[in-house]
Amino acid sequence: MLKYLLDLFLFTSLFIAGCALMMVIQTNQLLHLQYNHVAYLVFVFFSTLCSYNFHWYLSGDATSENARIRWTQHHKTLHLALTSIGTIVSVWYFFQFIEHWIWLAGAVFLTFLYSAPKLQYGPFARLSKIAVGKTLFLAFVWMYVTTFLPIAIDDHHWNMTTVLFCTSRFTLIYAICIIFDYRDRDYDKLSGIRSMITYFDERGINNLFAASLAGFALSTLALYFYELSPLTIVLLLIPGVITAVLYPVAKKNFSDYLYYFVLDGLMMFSSLLTIFIPNK
Template sequence: MPLSSPKTPSGPPTASAMVGGTWLAVLRRWTDAVLYSSMWLALAALALTWATFLFWRVDIPVRLALMIFTATLFLYNIDSVLPYKHRQPVVLSGRKRWMLEHRRELLALALASLAVAGLLFFLDGWQHLTLFLGHLAAISLLYSMPVVKVRGHWRALRDLPLLKVFLIGYVWAAITVWVPALYLDKPLLGPVVFLLFARRFFFILALAFVFDIRDYTKDQLTGTRTFPGLFGVRATKYIALASLAAGSVLFPAGIGYAHMLILAVPIIVAALTIWYAEESRPDYYFALLTDGVMILQFVAVYVVRW
């Protein structure tokens, strides 16, 4: 009679397994909330702004930091709850499903963030920069709102051919470099500020291409002509890497080789993130890793300057 193979014990899950599963579920819910409510992205905006202050060896003012953080929260969350976006023929990812399920909470967070940012704007006397900050807010708001009619269809700024990555690069560089420069009375067109702006622009532009790759199918369905749609994903990666390389050589004067090596770390991580970007990657690849490269940029500057 042949020997029977040992059977794996079966039965209800153990208490430790249930506790572990519960903690993982809680961790997943909180991670989704932080990432998909744009809190992680707002932290990245704050981190890059702080990095610019660190270049001039100045601590970022707490109230300005809060204004940048809440303004970013408002702009990205108000964008995510726009009604017309949810009528588009798109493939729903886990991120999109989460946003649909939490539209009320995202709207409440957006309005609360607007209230805080607006209050700080008036209390701290930024009114003289209303025109400058207003044009950045206008670009951000009109980025996803239908503003121009093309061939019988209303289009947002992001829908204009090949434009959206440059809009993202410009607005992020302006907020995270020009706002600190204005606060410190630095000339926006001065050589140092211009170099920092260009370096930040090319860095953000390179990362923006990654999100074009993520949105490849959605942009195809909605008729948005992006770099991956017109030139292909592989060509887009090469363009993104070229942008990253262009920004990486723009080092301010006086940076030593050891510091250059530290500052190269986020550039290398960004390059790897770009190269391995695929539309099929999980949502965390884009929301956590790609946005996290911006926070890594701050960490590198913090280590170099302190």
């Protein structure tokens, strides 16, 4: 029963939607953003639920998966239902921020574009052949929705702190995405999906991962000079340290639970830590 509930929580994307929620909460807290937080959190949760269930509904042949693909193949109807629910709720809340429609439309377009190659017909099928930067693209979408977009809606906190915070979050997510792409590289090669990970050799992938974590460390440390406290900086750095430690493990252990619970969870892990510190 516990395994069934865990699979339901992870594979319906409730967990990853919750991660997105926590990341937005952290952005609001650390950058002191003032806007309709609750409405935006609902929008992010259900739009994430929609996009991920749509993605997995189309991903039944990804041979690099194990438990998740077996689960997906038996729960197509549930994926479709959650996609529909997510679409209805996120569209409703889209109109709560209609004055910022151009920023929101960018998020919707980028999110759809990531899953579009899986439609396998017309111009969408050709996207997989040209999406060399798909890892960069996914990391950018996550940073855009959980960090840049709240700042854009607030529109009063454009400064070096926000630039560094966006950079810090993007580079950490990118490092985690590299690990996912490393696991999927054989499937991507067979499917004709292009990415930097399919082009690079082992040493090149290691260097790319190290460069991403270095960018994360530098941008996060630089936040010390722009408003954030030493304790906050330390807490923000913790997921990067854990990601570095897990990198050699995750290159050999392709467990879905390691990837979809531990690695995905690292994106929002510092949010669980900073939420308990004073907002300064």
